Amino acid sequence: MGDHVTNIKELSERVGLSVTTVSRVLNGKSEQYRISKDTQTKVLDAAREFHYSPNRIARGLKLEKTETIGLIIPDISNPFFASIARIIEQESRRFGYSLILCDSQDDITTENELINLMAERKVDGIILAPVGLNCDHIRGLFQRTIPMVVIDRYFPGTRMPYITTDNYKGAFLATEHLILNGHRHIACIQGLKGITSCTERVNGFKYALKKHKIPIDKSLICGNDFGEENGYLQTLLLLNRKKKPTAIFALGNLISLGVLRAIYEKGLSIPDDISVITFDEHPYSAYLRSPMTTIEQPREKIAKMAVNLLFEGMQSGNGVDDRIAINLEPRLIIRESVKNLNL
Amino acid sequence: MGDHVTNIKELSERVGLSVTTVSRVLNGKSEQYRISKDTQTKVLDAAREFHYSPNRIARGLKLEKTETIGLIIPDISNPFFASIARIIEQESRRFGYSLILCDSQDDITTENELINLMAERKVDGIILAPVGLNCDHIRGLFQRTIPMVVIDRYFPGTRMPYITTDNYKGAFLATEHLILNGHRHIACIQGLKGITSCTERVNGFKYALKKHKIPIDKSLICGNDFGEENGYLQTLLLLNRKKKPTAIFALGNLISLGVLRAIYEKGLSIPDDISVITFDEHPYSAYLRSPMTTIEQPREKIAKMAVNLLFEGMQSGNGVDDRIAINLEPRLIIRESVKNLNL
DNA sequence: TTTTGATGCGCAAACGTTTGCGCAAATCCG
């Protein structure tokens, strides 16, 4: 006694019953197959005594489900994605599912490989924060065979269920906040052009200007990457103009990091020399040299809804409803990085 | 043509060869089994044409390896762990392995469940950033059956290969930096008592004091959790003393977040009213209200070494060498959160 | 006593791979 049994066969031999019966008891199908109470306790006791633990690989093969979901994320070290990942992991586990995490490193061919990998590994569902501009590689194929939900971004014109922040509104909120504080000459440093989260933020930005009858200066909408370096370089360029903007709107948390680096490197100060506002709240936002005014995305909601949607789709048997298109409300958090020019 | 084949059997029927042969070609064993060039190209072409992609579950079952490693982390939204996770994921993928990520939420029973889960899922190896004070639940059992390496913390007196920062040295560096700047009355807000990363940091702290002949005031070593709340509360308590410390040493990044909250809530300023130094570098460290002086842990090295160690152990066949015990050099990054009292 | 129905459990196939062994055909050697 006390030693370990490695599979259900050994266990069945220990209790002198068939593999079939043991399996049934262990899977809670005793009722269904009329296994006597006696046998049940015998099996259960033995399982405990001999430390039986089922082989999920074999199980997965037979059942054609792995109780695993795949999460593909452009950069897990980005706190926005990290906190989303955390919640997705927790929620999935509540359903008894594990997570295969992959980091596409903002690279579309990697993303492609990862999706194939997920397919080979027979994950039961995929949550994807896509990196690319289009989704030819995913569309069709995967919505049919593996339930999938897209987060953070989506692909216009294609039917893939997605859930994201209302980026348009977020950008509008931020921009209007600047305008109400007297800013007219506002720069907007964007992420990768063409992806929805970026386009819509730019649109929200433009709409706010239009609404307040401020002409749009296209040269003030610059940059083309969500990384820190882009924020840094664009800010440097902006600061070197003859007519400097009075405010910078950064369209992502890494961008804003670069903005900060450039501004402080130049020896300028926020908000006295220049105002800054950014997408993405962060634990440190409040404690920065100039506490940052931010647009907070509802990360927890995004994550939870994504998981729930996915599981619905998985259970329904015919994938996630591809008419699903959810835009969640962002929130403006006002701190001190925006100067009131009206005073 | 163009349609998809779902398993190797179908594929073999398409090319008119046996499953055996097809499998061999696909696995690059043509040489070994003397498959003709002709057959090889036929198989390879068909595989492409019919989009064959192997079922890794079945493969895993037969081969008794899943090409998966398990990563258990206390909190993936902690940037320290997030960036480690990212590198571990990348490195593992270079070896052709995927990552099952689990977040133990700093809870030891969850950690336990997760380890069992990993075993059921037959991961080929585990990287664990353990949460608990002891390792009765892991020791013995797992070093024998699944190769494992522990990171960030370890368990003294037990033989489990680990790799961590030289916490003793890191704390020493930080403390000595304070002392050299004239501080004598230094508070140290620690994490969970009893775990090595905490104990050793405290020891390093004490040693620095001792070396400089400063008496150790035990009441200044306070707190018992790596969370933000602990940092906040302890700081509040410290600030309310008759004799306030001139400096606070936070033993973790979340703790320091709480320290900042408390200090600024009280309307004090760093470093004029009080100096702060902390373990863990962070992208925002440089841009805080008072740019933070930090002890940077070699996260990338930790992650890479852990992966390499694990793979060595997996390939060797008899687990990771349990005499491995690596302490990596931390780095002091001096900014402006420490006031020089000597001036 | 025979028939019927309920009870309790096991046989064997199936999931998609990999691989040890063996077998036929082709080639070589003397």
Added chain:
DNA sequence: CGGATTTGCGCAAACGTTTGCGCATCAAAA
């Protein structure tokens, strides 16, 4: 030309599960 060797490939078992179906046994009904 006959035997030995090489070449090229397939049979079938195995990995650890789950489950449709069927088969005893037993009690109750007739």
